[in-house]
Amino acid sequence: MTTTAPATVSDILLHLGIQALTPMQEAMRQAWNTNRDLVLLSPTGTGKTLAYLLPLSQTLKPDCQEVQAIVLTPSRELARQTEQVFRSMGTPFGVVSCYGGRPTMDEHRQMRALRPALLVATPGRLGDHLRKGNVDVSAVCTLIIDEFDKCLELGFQDEMEEILASLPGLHRRVLLSATDAEQIPRFVGLSGSWESTARLDFLHKEDAGESRLGLSLVRSPQKDKLETLFALLCTLGASPTLVFANYRESVDRIACFLRERKVCCGAFHGGMEQDERERTLYKFCNGTLPVLISTDLAARGLDIEGVENVIHYHLPSSPEAFIHRNGRTARWDAAGNSYVLLGPDEACPDWVPDEIREVTLPASLPPIARPIWGTIYIGKGKKDKLSRADVVGFLCKKGGLNRNELGRVDVLPHFSLAAVRRERLRQVLRLVQGEKIKGVKTRIEEAL
16 A cells, blocks of 8 residues: 555656657546546557556545556557556556466465556456456446457457456446447446547547658569568668568468578567567567567557568558557657558558559668677576666676667566677677676576
8 A cells, every 4th residue: 555645747747758748648638537438549659558547647546455447458568568657657556467478376466465556457367367356346446448449359348248347336437549449339338328428539630640651562473472571671671670460370480481581580479478479579679689570469559669660461451450550650750661562463452541652672682681789688587686777787897888888678577688789799698607696696698
């Protein structure tokens, strides 16, 4: 339990280093004060997470020891990122995220120890905790459903209906998405009718992001588009690029082909172990892997800064999927590019904009660009009382690094990862061989 007064909006913005809210975020803050059910529609990359977490933080009660609000997300990645955003706001309230891929007992112990005011969870994992009686939801009065169009799809409806029925004190629902939905299932319980619910629609505003996104068409002479993809990646250089494929097997096949061509890339899909996914995503974020090949798992919720290109190796299944994929680039005020690869027997769907330009790749390709960063793995993490300052100090003192030769550093529960200038990587690993970090010997190696 916390007895500290909630941080003010000004305090939070100062803590985050944000000068002012966007018009969408300010509209959400004002609408929150109406105490009505809310639906926010806004393009990806426009700051929807902060838009609801900020006003939510002002309504949480410092003297309550139980969970007061729940955020439901369709993926573990979005759950983790939402938790991280809330922690970074500097409020006195605790937050715990719950999702598949790790033991439920670990989450249960964390909830009992922290007594969080906010719980962020995937529907399946929250339902599991509710059935086991692991969490007291009697004080929950606010439910936020992020990416509601995905959470309320047919496959999730039974779980969602069970969760809604388990929240007796619920009196407010907030739904968010980057795409609209024709209707909301009755069991969600929005106040009044779907039409009368307070709706903030920023999907069609002039600053929605389309003008910052360049759309291009690249034709492949072969049905198998691997050679065309490789040629396109050569022309894009080392700029951060997301490649989307429709199937896990395709993701693995594309990654294998590109690695054989010496392209530094990673695979990302739901069939991978959680630690492997986290490590791959980290290396993409820190520049070790300039190319990430993924299913639509990466199309929602991942807040990755600086993605310059999105490539549709396979055509997406719907216009909504196209929107979410493209939303990984041209975020906030940045520009970005989207490339659609078409085989000889394929045509663009009707919902691909007519103004898409066709690009012809050069006959003579530049060599594939090499990333400037490598990643070091350290086999100790938060549970070993290791901090980011410990890792930075160790690599600078024992590894001889200057601060500008060290990039992003993250300390995870069981291990740590640090980005190091590639030209210094081997030397650093030699220097720290056999050295102790915080008085303990552990495995230190290049993260593969």
